[in-house]
Amino acid sequence: MLIWLLLTWAALAGELRVHMLDVGQGDAILIEAPGDKRVLIDAGTGKSGVSDLLKKRGIDSLNLVVATHPHADHIGGMAAVLKTFDVGMYVDNGMTHTTMTYSRTMQALEKRGVNYRAAVVGRTFNVGDEAKLTILHPRQTPLKGTRSDLNSNSVVLRLVHGRVCFLFTGDAEDPTERDLMNRGLKQCDVLKVAHHGSEHSTSDSFLRAVQPQVALISAGSGNRYGHPDPHALRRLEHAGVAIHRTDQRGTITVTSNGKTFSVTADGEAPRNQEASAEATALKPDDAKPAPTPSMAANPVNINTATTAQLDGLPGIGPSKAAAIVGYREQNGPFKTCSDLTAVYGIGAKTVAGLADRCITEDIQ
Ligand SMILES: [Zn+2]
Structure with a gap:
């Protein structure tokens, strides 16, 4: 599989x-x-x-x-x-x-x-x-x-x-x-x-x-x-x-x-x-049940993602996804993924788990 x-x-x-x-x-x-x-x-x-x-x-x-x-x-x-x-x-x-x-x-x-x-x-x-x-x-x-x-x-x-x-x-x-x-x-x-x-x-x-x-x-x-x-x-x-x-x-x-x-x-x-064995272990994300294979590798922009997209990230459920969107609307865009720790309920451990999936900017 x-x-x-x-x-x-x-x-x-x-x-x-x-x-x-x-x-x-x-x-x-x-x-x-x-x-x-x-x-x-x-x-x-x-x-x-x-x-x-x-x-x-x-x-x-x-x-x-x-x-x-x-x-x-x-x-x-x-x-x-x-x-x-x-x-x-x-x-x-x-x-x-x-x-x-x-x-x-x-x-x-x-x-x-x-x-x-x-x-x-x-x-x-x-x-x-x-x-x-x-x-x-x-x-x-x-x-x-x-x-x-x-x-x-x-x-x-x-x-x-x-x-x-x-x-x-x-x-x-x-x-x-x-x-x-x-x-x-x-x-x-x-x-x-x-x-x-x-x-x-x-x-x-x-x-x-x-x-x-x-x-x-x-x-x-x-x-x-x-x-x-x-x-x-x-x-x-x-x-x-x-x-x-x-x-x-x-x-x-x-x-x-x-x-x-x-x-x-x-x-x-x-x-x-x-690619090295260590990098190999990162993807696809075994912790989640069957995401589509190409999606498994795709990073998510936390400044533009919908609650549904954020919900799909490791360690982020529906309530944290909603909290991210709420925080973003009140305080403006996140500069870095580490800034997510300012959102209620999100700690450094959750942010570390997002390391390979989180981005803050799309280049045009
Ligand atoms: Zn030089």
Whole structure:
């Protein structure tokens, strides 16, 4: 029965693709999710031509754009992206920078009237009907006094598509990794290696917490920083992680069907991987009697869901569903799923049980 459910669920689910674009020494990641939703995380350097790379892939609009932090190898191409494409929403880490690149980005944002949000931990976005993107970092009080506060406060995101999980880390460094682990970082299958594989990130303990199967590294061939660092590579190898590098293979694409995923580089055959056993155990939800298989994986937006939809969530019965709707009508939308604890009758345990189902925002 369980196998049938899983097979049916996988057949009904669409494919999600994550492209780590070959932008040389920088980051630019395009997510194409079922339901024709597109997210861009970072935009490479000004010279990397991200807008052209996106146009070549037939992209004409982006539902969500995230700037992990305001360094030029991440937002260098951002002003051009904002001028070229219709962008539904723009999220950054809320930190300003003194460079022309940063000012140009903010000017483009204002000129195009793009909906702007500073990252809030726990804010979750529905990316189409099947994928959910959650902000894990930075916290409201940013990390201070680190080797690079801009890097350490990179926006960190977790993308979940069925049983397949992706972790995007920007240029996060050791202090970020420790902060994430202190807050209970979960296992995740595909790791976007932080800071181009620098020595200051990807610690052994972080790898033990995340247990990734695949690591994606974006670095420019022969770059002057020596990225990726040999020690970071060794740590990944010791942890048994398959490493894929843009400086060696060009643009790398991970394709997920919600159950398994494969990794390809431009022009190469796919390498299949199963999602991990731990992630497998999460779905479908065995605790509930026979929901339709595709629905079992779908997140629910607590700001727009009906009482009937909320009632279907684990740990939420009809009275709690009504209390959520009542609270929302009185106090406005929930910023994060943790805010549900403000609703009478809902505690931290219930909220924890909703972790993989609750979202607070649909991207348009
Ligand atoms: Zn960088």
